[in-house]
Amino acid sequence: xxxxxxxxxxxxxxxxxxxxxxxxxxxxxxxxxxxxxxxxxxxxxxxxxxxxxxxxxxxxxxxxxxxxxxxxxxxxxxxxxxxxxxxxxxxxxxxxxxxxxxxxxxxxxxxxxxx
Amino acid sequence: xxxxxxxxxxxxxxxxxxxxxxxxxxxxxxxxxxxxxxxxxxxxxxxxxxxxxxxxxxxxxxxxxxxxxxxxxxxxxxxxxxxxxxxxxxxxxxxxxxxxxxxxxxxxxxx
Numbered sequence: 001x002x003x004x005x006x007x008x009x010x011x012x013x014x015x016x017x018x019x020x021x022x023x024x025x026x027x028x029x030x031x032x033x034x035x036x037x038x039x040x041x042x043x044x045x046x047x048x049x050x051x052x053x054x055x056x057x058x059x060x061x062x063x064x065x066x067x068x069x070x071x072x073x074x075x076x077x078x079x080x081x082x083x084x085x086x087x088x089x090x091x092x093x094x095x096x097x098x099x100x101x102x103x104x105x106x107x108x109x110x111x112x113x114x115x
Numbered sequence: 116x117x118x119x120x121x122x123x124x125x126x127x128x129x130x131x132x133x134x135x136x137x138x139x140x141x142x143x144x145x146x147x148x149x150x151x152x153x154x155x156x157x158x159x160x161x162x163x164x165x166x167x168x169x170x171x172x173x174x175x176x177x178x179x180x181x182x183x184x185x186x187x188x189x190x191x192x193x194x195x196x197x198x199x200x201x202x203x204x205x206x207x208x209x210x211x212x213x214x215x216x217x218x219x220x221x222x223x224x225x226x
Contacts, residue, residue: 009155034214043119043205043217044158090157094212102148102173103215107157 002027004093006106013081013113021076021109023091033074034092034103035065044090050074061085081113118142119218121206126223128193128200136191136221138206145210147189151175152203152220161204164189193223201225 003026013019025031032051036044048059055067065076074091091106118141128134140147146165150158160173164183178197183189189208193200203222207215 032212036217041203041220041222043121043219044207046214046216049214102160102163105158107155 002093002095002104004091004104004106006089006091006109008109009107010110010112013111015083015113015115016080019078019081019085019111019113021089021091021111023074023076023106024072025074025091025093026072027093027095030096031074032094032096033065033067034094035059035063035074035076036090036092038088038090038108040087047076047089081111083113083115086111086113119206119208119216121204121218121221123221124219126221127226128223129226131195133192133194134223136193136204136206136223138189138191138218139187140189140206140208140218141187142208142210142216143186144208144216145186146208146212147183148207148209148215149173149179149181149189149191150205150207152205158205161191 005024034049035047038044047063048057050057050067058064063078088108090108092103094103120139122137148163149161152158159175161179162181164170170181170183180192203220205220206218209215
């Protein structure tokens with residue numbers, strides 16, 4: 001069965017410091033991996049995705065993520081956090097081998113960036 | 116939020132009442148989805164539709180119904196059979212199985 005784990009409910013970072021939001025996944029085949037961000041009472045905004053190719057994926061707002069097949073991880077990173085990055089972040093996975101497979105979402109990680 | 120609109124932003128349901136949430140997209144996407152979001156539980160799939168006049172149940176379809184009569188529209192009805200409807204409802208669309216794009220959401224509250 002497909003699954004996504006975001007092991008941290010909350011991540012606290014000081015403004016200007018690097019941030020990492022962790023995600024691990026489980027699929028039977030090769031994964032499609034996604035990161036979304038949600039601000040309070042808003043829909044999810046797409047940040048970036050890994051389909052194939054370079055393991056380091058760059059996305060919106062200076063975010064990037066590294067696909068690590070051996071560790072089945074897809075951690076979200078940013079070199080220098082901004083207060084405006086404070087939001088709820090979701091990792092999602094789909095099994096590439098399943099033609100009718102839907103996205104499976106993690107439970108979300110709340111990022112808090114303090115000035 | 117792109118080209119996906121959801122209405123209303125807030126919706127109040129009385130006990131025993133059916134209510135319908137609207138979702139419209141102008142992205143020419145074939146696929147549309149409905150998710151329910153509860154605090155600390157992430158997103159759970161209610162229904163999805165890959166093409167007009169066809170839809171499939173997701174993980175938590177009980178107490179909900181949908182229709183897909185037009186490519187642009189995918190309304191969700193929360194029926195009286197749904198005993199715990201209070202949640203944030205999100206609609207999404209995609210081209211095939213590619214990236215899903217989300218609407219702004221509808222918050223449903225029970226009176």
